[in-house]
Amino acid sequence: MPELPEVEVVRRGLDAHVTGRTITAVRVHHLRAVRRHEPGPADLTARLLGAEVLGTGRRGKFLWLVLGGPDRPDEALVVHLGMSGQMLLGPIEKTDHLRIAALLDDGTALSFIDQRTFGGWMLADLVTVDGTDLPEPVAHIARDPLDPEFDRDAVVKVLKRKHSEIKRQLLDQTVVSGIGNIYADESLWRAKVNGARLAETLTKPKLAEILDHAADVMRDALSQGGTSFDSLYVNVNGESGYFDRSLDAYGQEGKPCRRCGTEMRREKFMNRSSFYCPRCQPRPRQSGPRSRARVGDE
DNA sequence: CCCCTCTCCTGATCGC
DNA sequence: TGCGATCAGGAGAGGG
Numbered sequence: 001m002p003e004l005p006e007v008e009v010v011r012r013g014l015d016a017h018v019t020g021r022t023i024t025a026v027r028v029h030h031l032r033a034v035r036r037h038e039p040g041p042a043d044l045t046a047r048l049l050g051a052e053v054l055g056t057g058r059r060g061k062f063l064w065l066v067l068g069g070p071d072r073p074d075e076a077l078v079v080h081l082g083m084s085g086q087m088l089l090g091p092i093e094k095t096d097h098l099r100i101a102a103l104l105d106d107g108t109a110l111s112f113i114d115q116r117t118f119g120g121w122m123l124a125d126l127v128t129v130d131g132t133d134l135p136e137p138v139a140h141i142a143r144d145p146l147d148p149e150f151d152r153d154a155v156v157k158v159l160k161r162k163h164s165e166i167k168r169q170l171l172d173q174t175v176v177s178g179i180g181n182i183y184a185d186e187s188l189w190r191a192k193v194n195g196a197r198l199a200e201t202l203t204k205p206k207l208a209e210i211l212d213h214a215a216d217v218m219r220d221a222l223s224q225g226g227t228s229f230d231s232l233y234v235n236v237n238g239e240s241g242y243f244d245r246s247l248d249a250y251g252q253e254g255k256p257c258r259r260c261g262t263e264m265r266r267e268k269f270m271n272r273s274s275f276y277c278p279r280c281q282p283r284p285r286q287s288g289p290r291s292r293a294r295v296g297d298e
Numbered sequence: 299c300c301c302c303t304c305t306c307c308t309g310a311t312c313g314c
Numbered sequence: 315t316g317c318g319a320t321c322a323g324g325a326g327a328g329g330g
Contacts, residue, residue, distance in 0.1 A: 001322075001323065001324085002324095003324095032306090032307080061324075061325095080324080080325085081324095082307090082323085082324060082325090083307085083308095083322070083323055083324065084307095084308085084322095097308090114307095115307085115308055115309070116306095116307050116308050116309085116322085116323085117306085117307050117308070118306075118307065118308095118323075118324060118325085119324090162300095162301090163300080163301080164300085164301065164302085168301090168302085171324085173324085173325075180323075180324070181322090181323065181324090229322095230310095232322095270302090270303085270323090271303085271304085271323075272321090272322075272323055273321085273322085273323095
């Protein structure tokens with residue numbers, strides 16, 4: 001479940017170790033990992049071979065390596081970690097979940113490991129969007145709360161028009177990017193807002209507060225190396241982050257709210273779970289767009 | 299256009 | 315011991 005902080009930890013690790021390196025070999029071990037590269041695996045490996053890594057980038061949960069070199073146009077190797085993707089540096093990992101391996105000219109290997117195969121690599125051209133260079137497949141992704149050019153008040157205006165639940169909107173990467181289920185729940189808990197509230201019913205200051213909390217909680221998580229529940233999320237050296245110890249909402253079902261002591265609840269939402277404090281974050285009277293799911297949960 | 303649901307995938311875990 | 319059901323969920327396709 002890598003979200004912005006976890007992806008940023010990986011980007012920083014890659015940036016420090018692969019910038020200036022040249023790719024000397026590539027092997028695709030699982031076709032699903034390159035399914036989003038339309039021209040196919042042979043094209044991907046051919047174009048990666050001999051490319052120099054000029055730098056790295058990230059927006060939301062997408063990260064990329066900017067590639068270039070003599071007689072070749074700049075392009076981006078776009079990487080999405082999906083739910084369980086890892087980018088490991090070191091010797092080639094011997095695991096069933098190795099999907100792609102690349103060798104660098106300093107002898108290290110870059111292994112893409114992904115148990116659940118939601119992630120993948122693709123090559124793409126760079127385009128300029130709103131003054132920022134982005135890989136074409138990332139062009140539609142909104143700026144994330146840690147982007148220096150993130151325009152919080154502009155996002156508040158967008159949210160204020162949404163006839164849709166606030167949590168759903170926080171998870172919409174075209175509205176604000178980088179937030180997944182964990183940091184959505186954390187942000188809403190900090191703001192004392194139930195995720196089932198319709199965005200348009202919240203005041204602009206409250207919407208701004210939610211976005212500020214999102215930025216804060218993701219910065220906090222980043223400073224602790226991200227959130228890891230198991231060995232699925234790790235940095236480029238295979239090490240886990242430890243922000244899971246600081247989570248106030250996500251996974252806290254049955255535990256006392258760290259603010260008021262009320263027992264935390266868990267509820268089904270969008271085929272996943274939402275964790276919240278029923279006292280700090282009371283449900284809206286009319287739950288959701290269509291009032292369902294009152295009977296039967298808990 | 300806007301909003302929402304479904305689907306992809308693997309492995310851990312649980313109840314019977 | 316085995317087996318089916320459930321859960322974890324990011325993002326895009328497609329439906330209403």
